[in-house]
Amino acid sequence: MSLLAYTPLIDPLPIWSYWMWLIVPLSAGVAVVYKSIKTESMREVPRKALVTTLWIIGGMAFAAVALTAIVRLLEA
Amino acid sequence: MSNDRVRPILPPPLIALVGWLVPGAGYLLIRQRARGLTVGITILILFVLGLLIGGIRVIDVPGYDDSGARRTVAGRWLLTAAPVAEIANKPWYVPQILTGPVTLLAGQFSLNAARNRIDPSHARIRDIGTLYTAVAGMLNLMALIDAAHRAGKERA
Numbered sequence: 188m189s190l191l192a193y194t195p196l197i198d199p200l201p202i203w204s205y206w207m208w209l210i211v212p213l214s215a216g217v218a219v220v221y222k223s224i225k226t227e228s229m230r231e232v233p234r235k236a237l238v239t240t241l242w243i244i245g246g247m248a249f250a251a252v253a254l255t256a257i258v259r260l261l262e263a
Numbered sequence: 264m265s266n267d268r269v270r271p272i273l274p275p276p277l278i279a280l281v282g283w284l285v286p287g288a289g290y291l292l293i294r295q296r297a298r299g300l301t302v303g304i305t306i307l308i309l310f311v312l313g314l315l316i317g318g319i320r321v322i323d324v325p326g327y328d329d330s331g332a333r334r335t336v337a338g339r340w341l342l343t344a345a346p347v348a349e350i351a352n353k354p355w356y357v358p359q360i361l362t363g364p365v366t367l368l369a370g371q372f373s374l375n376a377a378r379n380r381i382d383p384s385h386a387r388i389r390d391i392g393t394l395y396t397a398v399a400g401m402l403n404l405m406a407l408i409d410a411a412h413r414a415g416k417e418r419a
Contacts, residue, residue: 195315196314196315196318196319196372197318197319197376197381198318198384199316199317199318199384199385199388199389199392200315200316200317200388202316202388203387203388206387206388206391209316209391209395212309212312213309213394213395213398216305216306216308216309216398216399216402217398217402219301219305220301220302220305220306220402220405220406221402221405223298223301223302223305223406224298224302224405224406224409229297229298229301232301
């Protein structure tokens with residue numbers, strides 16, 4: 188399905204090849220809400236949320252690489 | 264003395280209830296406008312993104328089948344006859360409903376789409392859409408607990 192045929196809320200977003208990038212807005216959203224709750228001063232939230240977003244994405248990437256290595260090792 | 268200082272803080276359970284009704288509104292009631300707007304808007308964006316990614320039918324309403332018809336057992340609606348089993352059958356609805364009445368509204372649209380024979384999305388995209396909406400609900404749970412806790416501290 189092309190983007191032109193996409194009907195919002197009816198069709199799933201045609202991003203079959205790029206689904207992995209959907210971790211970025213999800214991580215950013217989680218980081219913003221979490222840091223807004225944990226941080227007393229809201230002025231510090233943007234910087235802390237950015238750092239947390241990078242940690243989440245980095246952690247996920249590390250987990251992906253580690254699990255791939257384990258699977259390859261077991262298959263070898 | 265400013266008006267803010269004399270306005271009393273509402274009881275924590277009421278703050279939690281308002282936080283469920285409108286994400287982030289609990290903070291607004293305890294005069295934390297920036298926190299309330301940031302949290303509320305972010306949660307609603309995540310929820311809407313989930314619906315846009317997976318389609319409206321990522322809201323899988325318990326008690327209804329894939330065609331949007333009520334499921335019954337021995338003439339009784341399944342959700343009242345065996346509520347625990349039916350909700351356990353569609354566990355993602357539990358975190359989704361924590362986003363608030365917006366989930367009920369989206370659920371109604373989802374049922375209408377099912378009755379109009381609009382198929383749900385499948386595989387990974389559906390999972391990701393469901394995940395977004397469920398995470399939005401879990402974040403709202405955290406936010407309403409925090410807002411109620413802060414209200415309790417301010418009242419003490």
